[in-house]
Amino acid sequence: MLLQKEVVQLTSQLNHLEMSFSFKHIEDKDDLVVLYTGLPNRKIFLSVFNLLKNIDKNYYLGWNVTCVSDIDQLFLTLLKLRQNPPHKDLALRFNCSSATVTNIFVTWLHLLHEIICCTLMKSVPSRHKNEACLPNCFSVFPNARMVIDCTEIYSEIPHSLKNKRDTYSHYKHRNTLKGLVGVAPNGVITYISPLYPGSTSDKKVVQHSGILNIFEPGDLILADKGFLITDILPAGVSLNIPPFLCQPQFTPHQIIQTRNIARARIHVERAIRRCKAYKILHLIPQNLMPLATKIWQVCGGLTNFQFPLIKEVETYYQDKSEDI
Known part of the structure; x- marks a missing residue:
């Protein structure tokens, strides 16, 4: 029985x-x-x-x-x-x-x-480690430590009037949350900030997130022209952003500079696109708001388990494995 x-x-x-x-x-x-x-x-x-x-x-x-x-x-x-x-x-x-x-x-x-x-992701690779697998598009930026950019994620409209105002993005014309992503020259995401209300400026996100504590004298940060953060950079750390058009047209040197930065910056844009392929980030509902930062950071961290963003880096690692 x-x-x-x-x-x-x-x-x-x-x-x-x-x-x-x-x-x-x-x-x-x-x-x-x-x-x-x-x-x-x-x-x-x-x-x-x-x-x-x-x-x-x-x-x-x-x-x-x-x-x-x-x-x-x-x-x-x-x-x-x-x-x-x-x-x-x-x-x-x-x-x-x-x-x-x-x-x-x-x-x-x-x-x-x-x-x-x-x-x-606790420690960020040093500039010298980055040099070991520096893609060709970074040859003009040999001291680049990180490429940074902010992105916005849609959120449900908060109940509180203050939160409604704080999360309303005039850029997206919706309520959003904003996060900062830092990518090494080899395309790996090495830094993901907490999420902030969508109205927060890029400069405030950089300042508040603590990312600047990572950098050392001699490091170079690449960013978009919206990152006006030169005045808050640690001593010895430099910033390279596309030039502003102050004349009727760019000079030949400025055109080359803009192209070089764009070639390097495309990798952070691709990395962010990979993050947003996780559909949970398409719209954060109110019941998940307490978990929003962890969801965002985990999705970003998981992209590092995908195949390399940059074909040059993939070839580099394949060649290295053949040498072993």
């Missing part, structure tokens, strides 16, 4: 697993791994999972999740970030309750943030 009861329980558990959406259903198809997680393939997904699997989890709602395996909890979280399906949809797919989806997502978001943003 006891054995029969155990068989029934195991059969029920097996049926539960077979009915659930799972990473095993897509792991052998790279295009589906990219679609659902933003990661290139099964190998990279498992690398991320291995970084997290042995960490003690303090579940957000105070109770452990046992009906979804750990690997599928990560899968669910990445799926939420990448495609942003409603929690009811995820609950149906993974054969669990909406409360369980919330418990999983918030818990694993914190884990991803702790490992990727607070550990892997």
